[in-house]
Amino acid sequence: METILHYINLVLHVEPLRLLLYLAGLIMFVAANAAYLVLLERKVAGHIQLRIGPKENGPFGLLQPLADGIKLMTKQLLTPSGIDPILFRIAPVMVMVPAIMSFVVIPFSDSIVARNMDIGLLVVLAFATINFLGLLLGAWGSRNKYAIMSAARVVSQNIAYEIPMLVTIVAIIMVSGSLNMHTIVSQQLGGFWQWNLLNIKASLLMPAAFLIMFICMLAETNRAPFDLVEAESELVAGPFIEYSSMGFGLFFMAEYSNIVIGACLATILFLGGWGCPFGILPGVHWFLIKIYLLIFMVVWIRWTFPRTTFYGLLNLSWKVLIPVSFVNLILTSAMLKVF
Amino acid sequence: MSAIVEKLNDETFVLNLGPQHPATHGVLRVKLRMDGEYIVEAEPVLGYIHRMHEKMGENRTWIQYLPNTARLDYLHALAFNHVYVNAVERAAGIEVPQRAEYIRVITAELNRISSHLVWFGAFIMDLGGFSPLLYAFDDREQILDLLEAITGSRLTYCYFRFGGVSCDIDDQFITGSRAFVKRMRERLDMYRNLVTNNIITIKRLEDVGPITAEMCRKYGATGPVARGSGINFDVRRHEPYSVYPEFDFDIPVYHECDNMARYMVRMDEMEQSLRIIEQALDKLPDGPYLLPKAPRIVKPAKGDFYQAVESARGSLGLRIVSDGSNNAYRLKWRSPTFSNLSLFGEACIGMLLPDALALMGTLDLVIPEIDR
Amino acid sequence: MTDYFKEIFYGLKSLLIGMGITIRYCFSPVVTVQYPHETLKMPARFKGHIELIPDEQTGTSKCIACGMCQRTCPSGCISVDGEKPEGAKTKMMTSFMLDYTKCSLCGLCVESCTFSAIRHSMRYNLAGTSKQAYIIDLKKRLEESKK
Numbered sequence: 106m107e108t109i110l111h112y113i114n115l116v117l118h119v120e121p122l123r124l125l126l127y128l129a130g131l132i133m134f135v136a137a138n139a140a141y142l143v144l145l146e147r148k149v150a151g152h153i154q155l156r157i158g159p160k161e162n163g164p165f166g167l168l169q170p171l172a173d174g175i176k177l178m179t180k181q182l183l184t185p186s187g188i189d190p191i192l193f194r195i196a197p198v199m200v201m202v203p204a205i206m207s208f209v210v211i212p213f214s215d216s217i218v219a220r221n222m223d224i225g226l227l228v229v230l231a232f233a234t235i236n237f238l239g240l241l242l243g244a245w246g247s248r249n250k251y252a253i254m255s256a257a258r259v260v261s262q263n264i265a266y267e268i269p270m271l272v273t274i275v276a277i278i279m280v281s282g283s284l285n286m287h288t289i290v291s292q293q294l295g296g297f298w299q300w301n302l303l304n305i306k307a308s309l310l311m312p313a314a315f316l317i318m319f320i321c322m323l324a325e326t327n328r329a330p331f332d333l334v335e336a337e338s339e340l341v342a343g344p345f346i347e348y349s350s351m352g353f354g355l356f357f358m359a360e361y362s363n364i365v366i367g368a369c370l371a372t373i374l375f376l377g378g379w380g381c382p383f384g385i386l387p388g389v390h391w392f393l394i395k396i397y398l399l400i401f402m403v404v405w406i407r408w409t410f411p412r413t414t415f416y417g418l419l420n421l422s423w424k425v426l427i428p429v430s431f432v433n434l435i436l437t438s439a440m441l442k443v444f
Numbered sequence: 445m446s447a448i449v450e451k452l453n454d455e456t457f458v459l460n461l462g463p464q465h466p467a468t469h470g471v472l473r474v475k476l477r478m479d480g481e482y483i484v485e486a487e488p489v490l491g492y493i494h495r496m497h498e499k500m501g502e503n504r505t506w507i508q509y510l511p512n513t514a515r516l517d518y519l520h521a522l523a524f525n526h527v528y529v530n531a532v533e534r535a536a537g538i539e540v541p542q543r544a545e546y547i548r549v550i551t552a553e554l555n556r557i558s559s560h561l562v563w564f565g566a567f568i569m570d571l572g573g574f575s576p577l578l579y580a581f582d583d584r585e586q587i588l589d590l591l592e593a594i595t596g597s598r599l600t601y602c603y604f605r606f607g608g609v610s611c612d613i614d615d616q617f618i619t620g621s622r623a624f625v626k627r628m629r630e631r632l633d634m635y636r637n638l639v640t641n642n643i644i645t646i647k648r649l650e651d652v653g654p655i656t657a658e659m660c661r662k663y664g665a666t667g668p669v670a671r672g673s674g675i676n677f678d679v680r681r682h683e684p685y686s687v688y689p690e691f692d693f694d695i696p697v698y699h700e701c702d703n704m705a706r707y708m709v710r711m712d713e714m715e716q717s718l719r720i721i722e723q724a725l726d727k728l729p730d731g732p733y734l735l736p737k738a739p740r741i742v743k744p745a746k747g748d749f750y751q752a753v754e755s756a757r758g759s760l761g762l763r764i765v766s767d768g769s770n771n772a773y774r775l776k777w778r779s780p781t782f783s784n785l786s787l788f789g790e791a792c793i794g795m796l797l798p799d800a801l802a803l804m805g806t807l808d809l810v811i812p813e814i815d816r
Numbered sequence: 817m818t819d820y821f822k823e824i825f826y827g828l829k830s831l832l833i834g835m836g837i838t839i840r841y842c843f844s845p846v847v848t849v850q851y852p853h854e855t856l857k858m859p860a861r862f863k864g865h866i867e868l869i870p871d872e873q874t875g876t877s878k879c880i881a882c883g884m885c886q887r888t889c890p891s892g893c894i895s896v897d898g899e900k901p902e903g904a905k906t907k908m909m910t911s912f913m914l915d916y917t918k919c920s921l922c923g924l925c926v927e928s929c930t931f932s933a934i935r936h937s938m939r940y941n942l943a944g945t946s947k948q949a950y951i952i953d954l955k956k957r958l959e960e961s962k963k
Contacts, residue, residue, distance in 0.1 A: 152842045153575050153838045154578035154579070160850075250459050333798075405842070409837075410834060411573035411642070413644055414796065415796065425824060507924060596859075596862055597863055602920075602921075610923065644831075740928070
């Protein structure tokens, strides 16, 4: 055992090998998350709706994601006539790749991070923007009227929600004085009273800032009640309408990966990352508990509320979220200056 | 109208909404001319589920047409049963025992609630909320179980007969219905908290989708659509049939003319139906449920008869022309949804697609009833 | 301005109430029946396809092939044949075919039968691969059920 750990340690210190290992690990993490979050979603939806959800494949339906995956992969990959062949094929990849890339800089614990970058936060936010470009191109390339309508929605929705999210994050950056996520978390270790969520010394509006961040995360990942892009009862399936087989599967996986990224970001920025709420035994388990609690919230919200309309969404962003986040920013800078 | 179209001509596109679209609930097709997400022109296209029910009425004997009536409106089948037996009974001069009338009212009102529940669930699903649909179906299941125990079927009831109903209700049904009334009141509170008071629902429904009273009169819209526009008209009250005059119930009328008004009318109607059921169960007289000498072969007198009842979707009329023979000379349905849908083309102009679909949801469309 | 904040707080409150309701349901028992593993008992008046009622003494059908059900059926899915054996007072039913594909389960045939010879069966989970599977020989079915 000692020797094995020793060798692992050795391997981890060889940079290319370490990166390869992390890449493989991250891809597995993303894939497993996407697969099992679908199951979680269906299970939670089932219980909220007083039914059981998937249960036939394996105990408690645990093999259901496998069955779904096999089904998706064995489906025919349809390419309708008149599409833009390049955009249509490139779009799922453009959605999926940034989702995986973002994980590279996310610190799961003190030591588990693929690349601890000083501009880590910026990298995540930059990759998050590519994601909706992929949706836009896929929708445009599909040459479907519903898809094109949803393409227009994707862009304005994401622009409207990027602003309050970034402004909120800027407030956090001002508090921590760093773009390095490792540093941001390190400052919040010790207990839940240290978290940015309750950092009233820095700004009275920090809990509201967390709420804004959470709402923006729902909107950025196109989750209900902001799933206007997919909007089943209006646009049938939005950008995915012409996709079948793994083309659709990739979009689907990317959607869930983005939720995980959003939950990771919220955890790192507001909930003290891998720190324990009571200051004992910090580690990766606390990080996972926190992100899955947030993801459960996301799922719970989806199965509770109806969808907003487009103007409702923009009104919320421009009339409520952006002013509040700016007030929070100003308050933070003022309080930082005073204290 | 044409001016808008001309002005926007090179900017607009045609969108075929349906016949296979999640929001059209069946095989309705709406040809939309869109300017971006704004609707410039809308034209409902019907005929995808035409089954010649009226022609069938001319070929079948009076009693043989009964099962057909349940297949027009699969959500409120008993209203169609009711109007048909009422019309034929009036034409043939058949007296119906009091108990049968009460049973008809109880079952029809239960069926009305189940219809409104399906509408509620489907409408919230149009708005993008999934769970209320399943809750509504849970409640509806109770009604279906009650009605199944009595009528033997769950959806396409063929329960009413000329001169009564096909079989009597039992104590189990009565206690079950009372329990359901109690349960439903609690559930209506839950729906109020979960959906009606929800800020997203309010934002989506209030001041959206205006249908004016004038528009209702122009297109002949009835039922909750008209009552949401401030028109106080309910066949049960204004052209009473069966034993409805004996019950104390309110007609919910809202004057806001928006989606919320129509939504509230239906939610309140469920409450009123519960009241009717309660009173009917209290007053339920003894006696035969079917005329002891119910005629096997009905031969209505020569003439032209019209009967209307209040279905869950509005005033449902049936005109029968009898030449005194074994089957109808002509049979014409006046189905409420057909008129209600007609105003969609005018009402949705200038609306955004999601709002227009919400408006369509509040019309409570049942396509087989439109097409017949 | 107060309206603005009032709306935000009202909105948040309504959303939290809604979430409270769903989480309560999330942890309450399910209401569904897990169909192939559990089944419901059909109520006594359940309308399955029709079947012949066996006579209590003889176990044979009470049908005398009067053809009333056949004439009443709106969909024309019943065909009855019978013949009068020599010396008997009434006709004997020789074949009773039901084309279940056309049946709309209205129950008019059962009501029209003066001899209480037919009733609705309790079968509901029928499946078949061809139309022929639903053209049911009720006489044969009755004889088989005896064994």
